[in-house]
Amino acid sequence: MRLLSTILILLLAGPAWSSECVVLLHGLLRSADSMKPMEDALREAGFETANVEYPSRDAPIEELAAPAVEEGILRCRAIDGVDTIHFVTHSLGGILVRYYLEYWDITGLGRVVMLGPPNQGSLAADRMGVLPGYDLVQGPVGRQLGKGENSVPLQLGPADFELGIIAGNETIDPITSAVLPNPDDGKVSVEDTKLEGMDDFVVVDHSHTFMMRLEEPIELTIRFLKTGRFSED
Numbered sequence: 550m551r552l553l554s555t556i557l558i559l560l561l562a563g564p565a566w567s568s569e570c571v572v573l574l575h576g577l578l579r580s581a582d583s584m585k586p587m588e589d590a591l592r593e594a595g596f597e598t599a600n601v602e603y604p605s606r607d608a609p610i611e612e613l614a615a616p617a618v619e620e621g622i623l624r625c626r627a628i629d630g631v632d633t634i635h636f637v638t639h640s641l642g643g644i645l646v647r648y649y650l651e652y653w654d655i656t657g658l659g660r661v662v663m664l665g666p667p668n669q670g671s672l673a674a675d676r677m678g679v680l681p682g683y684d685l686v687q688g689p690v691g692r693q694l695g696k697g698e699n700s701v702p703l704q705l706g707p708a709d710f711e712l713g714i715i716a717g718n719e720t721i722d723p724i725t726s727a728v729l730p731n732p733d734d735g736k737v738s739v740e741d742t743k744l745e746g747m748d749d750f751v752v753v754d755h756s757h758t759f760m761m762r763l764e765e766p767i768e769l770t771i772r773f774l775k776t777g778r779f780s781e782d
Contacts, residue, residue, distance in 0.1 A: 569659065570597040570631045571774065572621030575761075576640030576665070577605045577690055586762045587637060587770065594771045597631055599624035605641060606688030610701045613690070614648040622655060635659040635774050639761040640666060640736065641690060647705045647744075660711045660777060662770045665734055665757045668714070669741040670696035670703050676728040708746035713773040715766050716742040717755045734760070751779040 571591050573584040581602040588600045601624075603617040625634045634657050636646050643666030649655075667674070674695035677683060683691060693701040717734030720726040730738045734757035743750060753765050760766045769779045 568630050569595075569633045569635060569774075570599060570625035570628060571635045571637055572618070572625060573598060573600040574603070574617055574621065574636065574638045574642030574645055575601075575605070576638075576642055577687065577694075579605065579639065584637075584639065584761060587767055590767045590771065591637070591774075594775075596635070596774070597625065597628050603645075605690060606686075609689040610641075610644060610648055610693050614645040615653075617642075617645050618649040618655075633657050633659040636661045637664075637770055637774075638662070638666065639664045640757065641694065642666075643668070644694070644702050644705075647708075648701065650710060651705050658710060660713065660774050661708075662713045662715065662773050663742070664715045664761050664766055664770070665717055665737060666702075666714065666742050666744075667694050667737045668702050668744040670694060670700040671729070671737040671741060672696055673725045673729055673736055677725060708744050708748075711777060712744065712747045713749040713751075713769075713777075713779060714742055714744065714747050715760065715769055715779075716750070716752045717757055717760045718752050719754050719756050721756045721758060748777060749773060749779050 573588055575583050581600045584600050588598045591598050599621045601617055601621045625631050638646055643663035671694055675697055692699050716739045718732035718739055720735030722735035726733050726735050732739045736757040755763055773779050
């Protein structure tokens, strides 16, 4: 009920134009289904959506980024009247957007919300990478999300687009959290989600695994897409 009430308030506060489309990009080892609650709420708030499925563990970031981002762009542009394209990402999805924007421009780019992004790399990727079977499970991307010489996030520049970041500070993965600086969300520390050039930043009491499905992060995402800020002030 609280989520529905918030969406209604936001709708009354300003129009949600169907000319705005949101591309959703899931994280590593996840699917478009993981972003479905977010997608449903965005559509209720008046946005068109393109929830993209991509093979997160089958190729390195350099090969994943363009096909995933461009599929979302094409799906949005295929909707009559769309002239603004936003992005909402979880974890790896945010790095794909950063990588894409490092090399290509997006006409009509709106706002970007990243949930739990390893923008400074995650120490967990380095520490857990020594375990047997790590590469088999994580794929090529696994070692690119750390802080070492192969780190892709650390090779990318600051944000030169309108960006809001949501970080989590609770975990359901005590083993991985044990190798991360506190506070963390079980996969990435709060500090390592930050990115130079971001416009707003907020911490929620949720874990990395489920934050994109939960009420508070969804409310915050919609608010940032509409206003450019997470706060109601």
